[in-house]
Amino acid sequence: MERTLVFTLIFGLFVVSCVAELQRFEHTAKPDGSLRFLVLGDWGRRGLYNQSLVALQMGVIGEKLDIDFVISTGDNFYENGLTGVDDPAFHESFTDIYTAPSLQKQWYTVLGNHDYRGNVEAQLSPILRKMDGRWLCLRSFILNAGPEMAEFFFVDTTPFVSNYFTDSEEHVYDWNGILPRKNYLNNLLTEVESGLRDSTAKWKIVVGHHTIKSAGQHGNTHELAVHLLPFLRAYDVDLYINGHDHCLQHISSIESGIQFMTSGGGSRAWRGDDGTWNNPQEMKLYHDGQGFMSVEMTQTELHIKFYDVFGDVLHKWSTSKQLSLAI
Numbered sequence: 001m002e003r004t005l006v007f008t009l010i011f012g013l014f015v016v017s018c019v020a021e022l023q024r025f026e027h028t029a030k031p032d033g034s035l036r037f038l039v040l041g042d043w044g045r046r047g048l049y050n051q052s053l054v055a056l057q058m059g060v061i062g063e064k065l066d067i068d069f070v071i072s073t074g075d076n077f078y079e080n081g082l083t084g085v086d087d088p089a090f091h092e093s094f095t096d097i098y099t100a101p102s103l104q105k106q107w108y109t110v111l112g113n114h115d116y117r118g119n120v121e122a123q124l125s126p127i128l129r130k131m132d133g134r135w136l137c138l139r140s141f142i143l144n145a146g147p148e149m150a151e152f153f154f155v156d157t158t159p160f161v162s163n164y165f166t167d168s169e170e171h172v173y174d175w176n177g178i179l180p181r182k183n184y185l186n187n188l189l190t191e192v193e194s195g196l197r198d199s200t201a202k203w204k205i206v207v208g209h210h211t212i213k214s215a216g217q218h219g220n221t222h223e224l225a226v227h228l229l230p231f232l233r234a235y236d237v238d239l240y241i242n243g244h245d246h247c248l249q250h251i252s253s254i255e256s257g258i259q260f261m262t263s264g265g266g267s268r269a270w271r272g273d274d275g276t277w278n279n280p281q282e283m284k285l286y287h288d289g290q291g292f293m294s295v296e297m298t299q300t301e302l303h304i305k306f307y308d309v310f311g312d313v314l315h316k317w318s319t320s321k322q323l324s325l326a327i
């Protein structure tokens, strides 16, 4: 009897340790219960391709909104991520570019496919956090803002895309820590599902680099539509926010309440896409150019704005929820 118990305990511990849980972070909302942040994607080009102009306007809007943090949807350093923790691109494309006082907040960052072409461990390293305290980049993690107002699920989407494994052309990807891929993806999906299922937050927001729905160059990401989207639907996710396509885009959904937001206009854009979408009713914004997005939220309201390179508002969208009454 006792032996069985010991065995069960040891075996149980072993099983638990095989399933890596997503790290959790907390960000307290303002005393009035509001939360405001900017979202930027596809940016690190040493200021070129209007990266500096976008940064300047982020500083202005960030000040106006008194933002709490910034989210980066990945492709942080072009063309091939960072070579190591001492790669000067970290300063030249991040620290020395987003210099406005309002942007001296925590940055919550995921990796894009271009980041995977460099040394991934470098971007995840605490050494970068020491060099610039704003930097926080993990493969996947959960951010609870509030308490219990909004829960953000940051998902490492690059390993989902089969093409990078089977048809990587001349690119070399750093898959250290990802292989065997099937285990990695299964574990990640299990963790995202249980996180979404257990979440008591008013708003659920999922952030990844790759698109689920997009009328841009890259279009929809089939693997995410198959493996991730069903959980977003099942657990009533409010927003899916991504980069990857170098544009600003808002696609709503006629079959669920999920809003698909692309903020990938951090630097090089103007791909010549007209944003044609099979259901024009769902297409709320397609801007083939640079810019960024802001989110302002309370327990009951959510306001989104997209800005161009001049800081002019291109598109606004709002929704609200009733406060659930305690019985």
Ligand SMILES: *[C@@H]1O[C@H](CO)[C@@H](O)[C@H](O)[C@H]1NC(C)=O
Binding pocket: 049, 050, 268, 269, 270, 289, 309
């Ligand atoms: C920078 O932004 C301006 C204004 O949108 C645009 O006309 C110009 O082409 C952009 N430059 C680049 C390199 O994208």
